[in-house]
Amino acid sequence: MKTIWNQTCRIPRRNELPGNLDTEVAIIGGGLAGILLAFYLAQEGKQAVVLEASSIGSGQTKGTTAKITSQHNLIYQKLLTDFGESALNTYARSNEQAIREYKRLIAARSISCCFETKPAFLYTMKHPDAIHMEAMAARSAGIPATEVTDTELPFAVKRALCFPEQASFHPLKFLEALCSTLTVFENTPVLSVKDHTLITPHGRVTANKIVFACHYPFPLVPGYYSFRMYQEQSYVLALDHVPELKGMYLGTDPDGLSLRSAGKYLLFGGQNCRTGHPNPAPYDTLSSLARSFFPQSQAVSHWSAQDCMTLDSLPFIGPFSRKKPDWYVATGFGKWGMTFSMISAHIITGLICQKKLPWKNIYSPLRFRLRPAAPRLASHCAESSMGLLKGLGPNIMRCPHMGCRLSWNSADSTWDCPCHGSRFDRLGHLIAGPAQTSCRPHKLIP
Numbered sequence: 001m002k003t004i005w006n007q008t009c010r011i012p013r014r015n016e017l018p019g020n021l022d023t024e025v026a027i028i029g030g031g032l033a034g035i036l037l038a039f040y041l042a043q044e045g046k047q048a049v050v051l052e053a054s055s056i057g058s059g060q061t062k063g064t065t066a067k068i069t070s071q072h073n074l075i076y077q078k079l080l081t082d083f084g085e086s087a088l089n090t091y092a093r094s095n096e097q098a099i100r101e102y103k104r105l106i107a108a109r110s111i112s113c114c115f116e117t118k119p120a121f122l123y124t125m126k127h128p129d130a131i132h133m134e135a136m137a138a139r140s141a142g143i144p145a146t147e148v149t150d151t152e153l154p155f156a157v158k159r160a161l162c163f164p165e166q167a168s169f170h171p172l173k174f175l176e177a178l179c180s181t182l183t184v185f186e187n188t189p190v191l192s193v194k195d196h197t198l199i200t201p202h203g204r205v206t207a208n209k210i211v212f213a214c215h216y217p218f219p220l221v222p223g224y225y226s227f228r229m230y231q232e233q234s235y236v237l238a239l240d241h242v243p244e245l246k247g248m249y250l251g252t253d254p255d256g257l258s259l260r261s262a263g264k265y266l267l268f269g270g271q272n273c274r275t276g277h278p279n280p281a282p283y284d285t286l287s288s289l290a291r292s293f294f295p296q297s298q299a300v301s302h303w304s305a306q307d308c309m310t311l312d313s314l315p316f317i318g319p320f321s322r323k324k325p326d327w328y329v330a331t332g333f334g335k336w337g338m339t340f341s342m343i344s345a346h347i348i349t350g351l352i353c354q355k356k357l358p359w360k361n362i363y364s365p366l367r368f369r370l371r372p373a374a375p376r377l378a379s380h381c382a383e384s385s386m387g388l389l390k391g392l393g394p395n396i397m398r399c400p401h402m403g404c405r406l407s408w409n410s411a412d413s414t415w416d417c418p419c420h421g422s423r424f425d426r427l428g429h430l431i432a433g434p435a436q437t438s439c440r441p442h443k444l445i446p
Helices: 004-008 032-043 076-082 085-108 128-140 171-181 282-293 337-352 370-390
Strands: 021-028 048-051 116-124 146-148 159-168 183-185 192-194 197-200 203-212 229-240 248-251 258-262 265-274 298-310 316-321 324-331 407-409 414-416 430-432
Touching: 004 171, 004 298, 021 032, 032 048, 032 171, 032 183, 032 337, 048 203, 076 085, 076 128, 076 370, 085 128, 085 159, 085 337, 116 128, 128 146, 128 159, 159 248, 229 258, 229 282, 229 370, 265 282, 282 298, 316 337, 324 337
Parallel strands: 021 048, 021 203, 048 183, 116 248, 203 324
Antiparallel strands: 116 159, 146 159, 192 197, 197 203, 229 265, 229 298, 248 258, 258 265, 316 324, 407 414
16 A cells, blocks of 8 residues: 655665574564664663664654644543543643654654654544643643634634644655664564564574564463454545645544645645445545545555554553463554654653653553543453354355454455454555464455
8 A cells, every 4th residue: 555655765775683692672563653662772882683574664653744742633532531640741741742752763863754843733623622621631730731713624623722842744755774784684573472482484583672562462372462452544635735734733523634745745644444344445535525625635655554452442561461471562642653663662661771760650561540441441352252152154255353254344455353453454464463363365355
């Protein structure tokens, strides 16, 4: 799937794993989270290797809209209600620090990656009170958020919330610069992990510490992440011949849109849905909306993005499980992977290097808070149970991860798993996990 990122940046290819290898840290996944972690571990003098199933940045990183923000939809009021003031403040500080660290790192290493500081806005056309409550919660956490009613958007809004000093960049150009001195093996999928050994088609890697930075961790146990996360899809158009927006915008209503300029293009996104339950004709719907707002616009590229959603809205960053003290995980970033990739790199580096961390508890995968997770828990369990039951029938496309029945996504011409979000092309070849292998095609292929 071509995005404006992989159309404008080709990271030099790396070799596959040449054979058996011993290392201090093995990182599964060569996206932004994995590469950032390897970089910071190297700064601490740790020997780390990255094992990437395809190529650097070829997974979810290439599908991002590449906003680096501490503004994550209506999160602050939810944090205050569900987790309390301490968690609210920690969340705000860690995300604001991540933005500053991107700025510092890019300047210090003179990385040319289209980095820009700009404001980020939440807007609503239906529920101004929700914006006001979010503003009060964000300000109580120290973020200088301001409410406005006039924006540069081509349509009227009832209220918008501005976070200043947020940022955007070109994620693949950033990765290209950062990974130049790192040890990365491409086309090296990890098939299984047992204790300190990783099995790949090209050899075994033995590591003191293992990090799952592969978007959705594939082991079913321990950790039980398949019962704690699902995946959502959203769709993006890259529009040419449109006015440049000075800010980045996200609608908080169920049909809200995402808009942000990237060079001469406008990234115009929306049509969110649970993976496996695609909206009908999402690209056509977005194209129609784009023409109504920007009559001269022309779509030059389109793609879908996929995000891991935790049940309590906080990512899982830290120890994989109490039963595996030398395993770590970075997942469940929601739609905010750029910021949380930086946070996860610092948290896991700190854990491996045995440093004190002010942020680790709020994101710990070992947490258990039923109340914040309860609203999504019932829905996720129902979807997974239904998918598993449908997977029992004959002559169907079945996900090799847990056996759920796959759904056909006509917009992207993919088979998608409604249980945990694995994706396959028309012939059953694996596109995205947690499945690790392709599925067997059959005569019912559309």
